[in-house]
Amino acid sequence: MGRAIPRRVTVFDDLNNIQVQWDAYRAKYEDDSSLDELAPEPSEEEQAEKRELERGHTAVEEMEHVVKDFVKKEEKRVDGLCFLSAKTHDTQSATRIVGKELNRRVRKINEQRMKEFEEATARQVQARLDTPLTPLALLPEFDEGSRGGRGLQNDITRGLLCPGEIDWNNNDIRAAVQRMDPDYDFASSAHSRCFYKDEKFNPDKPDEGYLQSHLLLQVYRTIYMLPSSANEQSEDVENLPSAKKKQASNSHRAHVANIIHLSEVTGRSIAYAAVHLHLALTDASRWVHSYDGYNYQDLWNFVVDFFEDPIDDEAAKQAKDLLKWWTDRIFTGTGSASNSRGTKMMSRHQAVAKTLQSQS
Secondary structure, eight states: OTTHHHHHTOSSOOHHHHHHHHHHHIIIIIOGGGOOTTSOOOOHHHHHHHHHHHHHHHHHHHHHHHSTTTTTOGGGSOSOOOOHHHHHHHHHHHHHHHHHHHHHHHHHHHHHHHHHHHHHHHHHHHHTOOOOOOOOOOOOOOOTTOOTTOGGGSHHHHHHHSBTTSOTTOHHHHHHHHTTOGGGOGGGOSOBGGGBGGGOOOTTOTTTTBTOOHHHHHHHHHHHSOGGGGTTOOSOTTOOOOSSOOOOOOOOOOOHHHHTTOOSOOHHHHHHHHHHHHHHHSOOSSOOSEETTEEHHHHHHHHHHHHHSOSSHHHHHHHHHHHHHHHHHHHTTSTTSSSTTSOOOOOHHHHHHHHHHHHO
16 A cells, blocks of 8 residues: 555655645535635635645545545554655666666767768768867766766756756756756756657747656656566657557566556656656655755646646646546556547447437
């Protein structure tokens, strides 16, 4: 049970805290008839307090998937249940898969540099020039099992950690981010480029491509599915895996999603993967709640609220569509999915009604 809780319920709170939040939310907000329609608009602080209690309330509801009838059990107030083992294991797994993906990127850069150097050398020989060429500089590969050498000191990981709001193409700004200039605070935003599809940020539409990156999908696969499921995945995140071409495996282990009864992707599971991805790009030596001023509880809350507390109907639809997009890519072709696209098959009555509707 301890390992299931951070992966699908809550990362930073223990059961006592979410139980207190559950009780407080029910006492203060659940009885809609007690709300005064003439009451003034709640302040920003009051809205934040309500949302914090609501997260705990939803976390207790998620516990029902981990412990049947959790709310009804007398022993529901569990003291000091430790989630460290799961987080430590998942941090190590995320560190390795991110290291592999970073090295894939390093090799592509080095291949391009070698190609350009060879072409420049050929041109110089052909033109019989004596001017010395700029020496070939290749990037060192990352240690896949360690976060040492990552973080703000490395140009690749610094770019992935940098918020989309900051102009990464400006060399002066890059240097300012590295020296942690307060005018370019990478810790003030949850819009790190590592979370975006193709690492592209649209300042006019900051939610476009958000939480759709190849890196985030890879970390999620590693944590929630068998580690081998992340092998040789296309960087084109719009490609769906084939249910008919699953690789044969001698492993009889159930993947984590089955063990924790997760049959579709949830906002909280994405938030958990996002925290591990960001941490894996830093040079933090261990699991921490904050690093270099970046608060991981704030990140987790931000991503959870993206799905559970949308600002309007359009945002709610976007969140729903994004969860479907995720479920398609994670559970396609697995026994956890309702079918190969993660959706529920139509009943006979629904199919007939749809046919009649199309004929009318």
